[in-house]
Amino acid sequence: MLAPTNPDTTAPQPDNAHVPEAVRLTPLRHRLSTRIILLSFASLMVVLGMISGTLYLSWKLEGAGAAINDAGSLRMRANRVAIELTRAQSGSPNDLAGQVAALDTTLAQLRRGNPARPLFLPDEPAIQAKLDLVVTDWQQRLKPLAVATASTTPATAYIDALPVFVNEADSLVKLIERDNASKTDLLRLSQASLAIIACVGTVAVIYLLYLWIILPVLRLQDGLQRMAAREFSLRLPIATRDEFGTLNAGFNRMADELQELYQDLAARVDSKTAELARQNRDLEALYDMTAFLNRASDAEAMARGFLERVMRQFEADGGTVRVIDAAHGKLHRLASVGLSDALAENSRCSAIHDCHCGAAAEAGMITVADLRQFVRQGSETQESPCGREGFRGMAAFRLDSPRGTLGTFTLHFRNPRELPPSDRQLLQTLARHLGTALEHLRLAASARQLAVVEERNLVAQGLHDSIAQGLNFLNLQVQLLGDAVERNDNAETREIVPLLRHGVEESYQDVRELLHNFRSRLTTGDMRPAVEDTVARFRRQCRTDARLTIEGSGPPLQPEQQLQVLFILQEALSNVRKHAMAEHVTISLTQGRDFQLVVQDDGEGFDPSEFDGQDSAHVGLHIMQERASRLGATLTIDARPGAGVRVALSLPRGETMPHPDELLAAQESSQ
Structure with a gap:
């Protein structure tokens, strides 16, 4: 089992402890490879010794076997000598000398031995x-x-002495x-010992390899698996060097x-x-606040909703939003939540330089963790209104x-509180x-307001340049009628009455046209029907022949742009009806x-050099x-006496209506 251990107390320190960990090596005498080599060499020596012993015994047995053959041949050769001796005495051809020499040679080899065969007697004294x-x-x-018998002695003497030799x-x-049999037993014992040693050695080698290699590898593998399971407190034992x-030390x-x-x-x-x-x-707070601020349309409701959301986000107990009156150096309450009316309307809180809220308008941010301090005013020290x-x-x-x-806006807490930098940054945002x-x-x-003023200005111009002029004409005719x-x-009365009737009709038509213009409303894509209605109404109001052509399929203008174009078309047609005589x-x-x-x-036209802004005939221009x-377009008026008038409005497609902020800035700069 692997248990968390301390590698510093399990094994002694290596001899090269002063060497950096990255280059520290295991000493040669402690290396696993050294032990494996020594074990292999010892096993080899044992095996080679056993094999050499068995080979030596086999060689001895082979020599002894040859000696047994030669010793056994002594009897045969002694008997052959007797036979050759008998032939020699009878006068028959014989090989007595050869047989005697062969027996001498056999005895000499038995005494000397012959390693080449091999042949040698055992080294036993007996x-x-x-x-x-x-x-x-x-x-x-x-x-x-045998030698004497061949010459004089009868063969019977040799034959009588032969049995003793045999x-x-x-x-x-x-x-x-007998000696060979004992050596054979020894050879078999050696072979059995070799087999036993081989088995025992194999088991020993396997066991040692298990202890030296397999077991450490299994421990390391188990350690890696447990380390992969995030058991980082695991330490492997260091039992060897x-x-x-x-x-294992590196693993630890x-x-x-x-x-x-x-x-x-x-x-x-x-x-x-x-x-x-x-x-x-x-x-989320910023998104919610941005969505709310974009929906709110009233400043007080916006400030109150802002305070409610911020107080809920930061667990505040009160809050107020004040706006600066720079002319009088005051802070006026716009909205407050969780504060009494007395505190919200406190005169000291309304002065910019007499409270923390006013100081925040200059410093950007003021935080007080504990209001149980005092605010000095003159020679007196008074408790803060918020503290009271x-x-x-x-x-x-x-x-x-x-x-x-x-x-400024202020958050109030009933318990002392220090805002972390992240909360301060969010509140500033x-x-x-x-x-x-x-x-x-x-x-x-x-x-x-500017749009209302501009529209009122246009209405005033329209009333002044159309109805007012008509009423002035009627007033003059009424005076003449009275005279x-x-x-x-x-x-003269009969002459004036038709003029009065005509003037009243013209004024009535001007009023209806102005009312129609004021009520005009367009949405994207409604330009063509509105233009056609305007031209049709012009045809009903006068006898002038009007031809309308609409070309192109470009994207429609914005509704406000369409409305201004329609007003310009109505004014141009109104001028044609009133003044052109076309x-x-x-x-x-x-x-x-x-x-x-x-x-x-193709009406009467006019001389542009005589163009006068106060001329009632040209007020429509x-x-x-x-x-x-206002549209951001270019208006070109070409006119010649007797040659009619050409009014051309050109609006580049990339142009847009001026933003209200730009109009406001232009108005402020003009003022």
Whole structure:
């Protein structure tokens, strides 16, 4: 089993402890390879010794076997000598000398041995003594009888002495066989021992290899698996100083580093997770606040909703939004939540330099963790108004906008509280959002006011240049009518009455046209029907022939652009009806890459050099010029006396209506 252990206390320190870990090596005498080589060499020596012993015994047995053959041949050769001796006495051909020489040679080989065959007698004394008896008996008794018998002695003497020699030779053979049998048993014992040693050695080698290699590898494998399962407290025992001991020490060092890294990583992951959670909350708060500020249309409701959301986000007990009155150095309450009316309207809180809220307008941010301090005023020290209200902490932030500082908003806490930097940054961001939203409300109100002023200006111009002139004409005719009535001048009266009727009809038509223009509303894509209705109404109002052509399939203009174009067309046709005395008028509208409107008549025209802005005949041209300027288009008027008038409006497709902020800035710069 593997247990967490300390590698520094399990094994002695290596001899090269002063060497850096990256280059430290296992000493040669402690290496696993050294032990394996020594074990292999010892096994080889044992095996080679056993094999050499068996080979030596086999060689001895082979030599003894040859000696048994030669010793056994002594009897045969002694009998052949007797046979050859008998032939020699009978006078028959014989090989007596050859047989005697062969027997001498055999005895000499038995005594000397012959390694080449191999042939040699065992080194036993009894065998050597028996060989000496056999050689002596042959040399001293049988061989002389054989030689003497060949000449004078009868063969019977040799034959009578032969059995003793044969018995001695048999005894020698038996001794050799007995020794050979013992060596054969020894060979078999050696072979059995070799087999036993091989088995035991194999088991021993396997066991040692298991202890030296397999078991450390299994421990290391189990350690790696447990390390993969994040059991970083695991330590491997260092029981040896070989390569596996070094490897286990390295594993333990790796485990130490991984444990430290994992603990640090876990702490960092927890920190990052908390940071991401906080950032997600901040993003949700910013998104919710931005959506709310974009929906709100009233400054007080916007400020109150802002406070409610911020107080809920930061667990505040009260809050207020104040706007700056730079002219009087005051802070006026716009909205408050969780504060009493007395505190919200406190005179000290309304002075910029007498409270923390005012200081935040200059410093950008003021946070007080504990309001149980005192605020010095003159020679007296008084408790903070917020402190008297029961609040012990506060945080004030400046409301900034692109045009400057608008005011401050403040959070009040009934318990002392220190805001972390992340919360302060979020509150500052929310303050900028509120300041920008309040500024947008102000700009939108100013833009709406400017639009109303401009429309009123156009209405006033229209009334002055059309109805007012007509009423002035009617007033003059009424005065003339009164004078004629006083003089009883019926002829002049009859002349004035039609003029009055005509003037009233013209004024009525002007009023209807103005009302129709004011009520005109367009959406994207409604340009063509509105133009056709305008031209049709012109045809009904006068006898002038009007021709309308609409060409192109470009994208439609914006609704506000369409409305201004329609007003310009109505004004141009109104001028044709009132002043041109034309028989024909052509209206051409082209929606291609650029938008173009052309109104051309064949009326009386006028001299552009005599153009005067105060001329009632040309007031409509002023109105068209102003609308074209609002549209961002170019209005060209070509006129010649007796040759009619050509009014051309050109609007590049990339142009858009000016933003209300631009109109407001233009108005402020002009003022």
